[in-house]
Amino acid sequence: GWLLHGQEAILVPDFNTKCQCQILGEGIGFLPEHMAREAMEDGLLITRRINNPRQDSRMLLATQHAATGQVTRWIKQQFGPQGVLTGIYSDLLWRT
16 A cells, blocks of 8 residues: 555565564565664664654454354454463554
8 A cells, every 4th residue: 555656565474574674674664663663772773754644553353252263262362461462462452
C-alpha cells in the first residue's frame, strides 16, 4: 500500500530481518516502535515524518469459541496474561 509507482519491494520473512535490513541501509519502511527504539537511540535508525501518515490500526485476533486445535490453544495461551505475544504486542492489545 505504500509503494510508489516503479518502486520495488524487498520481501523478508519477519520484522527482525526487516529491522536489520533497514539498519544496514537496505531499504526504508515502517517498523513497530518497540522494535526500532533501541536502534534509534543508538543512532542506527532515523525517523522521518511522512506527508500522508496512516492512522494507527489495532491488531485483531478472532477465533471460534469452540476451536480447540493445538495452534489455536497455543495462540490463545500466548495472548493470555503471562503470554509471550502479550508482551510483544502489549501496546496494541485492547481487550473486550
